[in-house]
Amino acid sequence: MLKILVTDDIAKTGVEVLESMPGATVDVRTGLSESELLEAIADAHALVVRSQTTVTDKVIQAARNLRVIGRAGVGVDNIDLESATRHGVLVINAPDGNTIAAAEHTFAMMISLARHIPVANRDLLAGNWNRKRFVGVELRGKTLAILGMGRIGTEVAKRAKVFGMNVIGYDPFLTEERALSLGIVKASLDDAIAEADFITVHTPLTKETHHMIDAARLQTLKRGVRIVNCARGGIIDELALCDALRTEQVAGAAIDVFESEPLREDHPLRSFDNVILTPHLGASTVEAQENVAIQVAEQIVRVLKDEPFDHAVNLPSLSAEQKARLTPYLALAEKLGLFAAQLAQGAPSNIRVTYAGDASAPDGGYLTRTVLKGLLGFQYRGEINYVNALQFAEESGIRVQEVRETRGRVYTNEISISFVTDGGLHQLTGTLYSESGPRIVELDGYPIDMPSEGVLLFTRHKDQPGMIGRIGTFLGDAQVNIAGMQVGRRESGGEAIMLLAVDRSVSPDVIGQIASVDGILMVRAIEL
Numbered sequence: 404m405l406k407i408l409v410t411d412d413i414a415k416t417g418v419e420v421l422e423s424m425p426g427a428t429v430d431v432r433t434g435l436s437e438s439e440l441l442e443a444i445a446d447a448h449a450l451v452v453r454s455q456t457t458v459t460d461k462v463i464q465a466a467r468n469l470r471v472i473g474r475a476g477v478g479v480d481n482i483d484l485e486s487a488t489r490h491g492v493l494v495i496n497a498p499d500g501n502t503i504a505a506a507e508h509t510f511a512m513m514i515s516l517a518r519h520i521p522v523a524n525r526d527l528l529a530g531n532w533n534r535k536r537f538v539g540v541e542l543r544g545k546t547l548a549i550l551g552m553g554r555i556g557t558e559v560a561k562r563a564k565v566f567g568m569n570v571i572g573y574d575p576f577l578t579e580e581r582a583l584s585l586g587i588v589k590a591s592l593d594d595a596i597a598e599a600d601f602i603t604v605h606t607p608l609t610k611e612t613h614h615m616i617d618a619a620r621l622q623t624l625k626r627g628v629r630i631v632n633c634a635r636g637g638i639i640d641e642l643a644l645c646d647a648l649r650t651e652q653v654a655g656a657a658i659d660v661f662e663s664e665p666l667r668e669d670h671p672l673r674s675f676d677n678v679i680l681t682p683h684l685g686a687s688t689v690e691a692q693e694n695v696a697i698q699v700a701e702q703i704v705r706v707l708k709d710e711p712f713d714h715a716v717n718l719p720s721l722s723a724e725q726k727a728r729l730t731p732y733l734a735l736a737e738k739l740g741l742f743a744a745q746l747a748q749g750a751p752s753n754i755r756v757t758y759a760g761d762a763s764a765p766d767g768g769y770l771t772r773t774v775l776k777g778l779l780g781f782q783y784r785g786e787i788n789y790v791n792a793l794q795f796a797e798e799s800g801i802r803v804q805e806v807r808e809t810r811g812r813v814y815t816n817e818i819s820i821s822f823v824t825d826g827g828l829h830q831l832t833g834t835l836y837s838e839s840g841p842r843i844v845e846l847d848g849y850p851i852d853m854p855s856e857g858v859l860l861f862t863r864h865k866d867q868p869g870m871i872g873r874i875g876t877f878l879g880d881a882q883v884n885i886a887g888m889q890v891g892r893r894e895s896g897g898e899a900i901m902l903l904a905v906d907r908s909v910s911p912d913v914i915g916q917i918a919s920v921d922g923i924l925m926v927r928a929i930e931l
């Protein structure tokens with residue numbers, strides 16, 4: 404039975420999607436202390452969180468069966484991604500379900516700030532009627548700097564244009580062409596903020612964006628600027644912002660997200676009339692919560708069912724067309740990796756994977772991850788998967804190289820692995836026949852043709868009379884039937900290879916007997 408643990412409040416519709424998965428139990432337990440979380444996650448196969456649960460390295464290490472962490476939302480800064488990747492745990496999110504909610508909240512904050520709505524409301528409820536005190540400013544004609552022109556930044560830009568604002572966008576991935584099509588101006592960070600009457604941030608929180616607006620930058624802004632943060636606490640230095648509010652360098656701020664949440668009761672941001680605070684409500688609409696809960700739940704189910712999934716945060720993303728093209732090659736790549744592991748019998752120091760012809764189209768590294776999953780996963784008892792394969796190789800000092808060639812040497816598509824171990828260099832090539840599926844077509848430089856499945860016996864031996872007969876006799880005596888045979892040699896009397904397809908596993912005793920035959924240089928049982 405698979406266990407799906409949900410530790411933050413997600414919409415009921417999302418929980419229902421999880422509950423509809425046959426063979427799974429869903430355990431919804433919110434508000435857990437760290438020790439309760441460590442206990443609950445120990446046997447969980449999937450974890451679903453929003454932003455309240457902090458998924459640390461300790462939590463990931465305590466999770467013996469964890470395959471996937473789903474974030475019902477965008478930001479994954481509450482998840483230790485590095486640890487998840489190292490432990491082969493997939494992290495997925497729901498990237499677009501709350502875009503509109505967050506953009507609308509940003510706009511609500513900006514208008515409230517411009518027109519003093521929260522403070523005027525409080526004042527009126529206190530019994531006053533102060534029309535002169537709350538004269539605001541218009542958005543029309545003002546300059547808005549948007550830092551981070553992704554999904555939410557783009558939606559904010561569209562709304563700002565409708566309000567007649569001049570919009571400047573800063574984002575390393577913003578092209579002139581896209582800026583033009585949105586009717587905004589692309590600028591560097593410092594140029595964007597220098598002229599702004601309003602600034603809003605929409606980047607993730609990363610090492611680069613942490614305190615992107617700090618004390619020094621606040622001093623370079625136009626006096627009287629208004630600042631909105633509905634992205635992540637920590638992008639703007641909160642204490643520096645408080646100083647700039649005190650000196651009136653900043654005329655107002657609207658903040659939804661904080662460096663530490665919940666915001667502590669004595670935080671200085673709570674003391675300003677011209678500061679609007681909301682408790683991380685950017686994504687809190689009925690629609691957004693349904694969207695993200697369903698989106699993440701559907702992907703969790705797909706991951707647990709070993710079906711193709713979307714929105715992986717710690718794997719490269721692929722288009723539907725790339726996925727469809729890649730699927731048959733994944734099987735071949737994994738079989739080649741498995742074959743290589745059993746051929747090598749020792750850790751490789753160098754692995755080169757060459758993709759040729761139809762197999763060489765860009766794939767975000769998935770095929771190489773799959774080769775490594777087969778190769779290293781066999782040697783390290785399955786602890787390697789698509790998520791951690793490259794990192795594992797790197798940390799183990801294994802040099803992995805990818806080569807792409809437009810044409811195969813013999814076939815229209817080829818995947819070749821060459822790898823070096825203490826025992827020497829091996830090379831293996833596979834291809835995908837449209838009629839008969841994945842085949843092994845080259846082994847250590849000898850052309851062969853075998854399906855990449857079942858039980859195989861590989862020998863390298865001296866090319867001398869009687870070798871094949873003696874190997875056949877050992878197998879016959881052990882009741883192992885031979886289903887197919889490929890032999891190859893470069894010159895008579897030199898070295899030769901033989902690859903046998905057999906009907907059942909060959910015991911280590913039989914392998915030992917074959918290895919002891921005079922003239923046998925290498926023998927391997929290979930199960931694919």
Ligand SMILES: NC(=O)c1ccc[n+]([C@@H]2O[C@H](COP(=O)([O-])OP(=O)(O)OC[C@H]3O[C@@H](n4cnc5c(N)ncnc54)[C@H](O)[C@@H]3O)[C@@H](O)[C@H]2O)c1
Pocket residue numbers: 476477478479498501502505550551552553554555556573574575576605606607608609611612633634635659660683684685686687
């Ligand atoms: N308040 C909320 O409840 C709420 C809701 C949703 C999202 N968010 C936050 O908003 C952020 C943005 O969400 P999104 O859906 O637009 O994400 P997105 O990935 O679509 O956009 C983020 C953009 O930031 C840009 N960026 C990254 N580093 C940058 C840098 N150093 N300088 C400038 N730009 C940089 C990226 O290029 C990207 O275009 C999320 O990371 C999340 O933390 C908050």
Ligand SMILES: O=C(O)CC[C@@H](O)C(=O)O
Pocket residue numbers: 453454475476477478479501683685686687
């Ligand atoms: O879970 C939430 O409500 C917040 C989500 C938001 O911060 C996000 O990054 O998607």
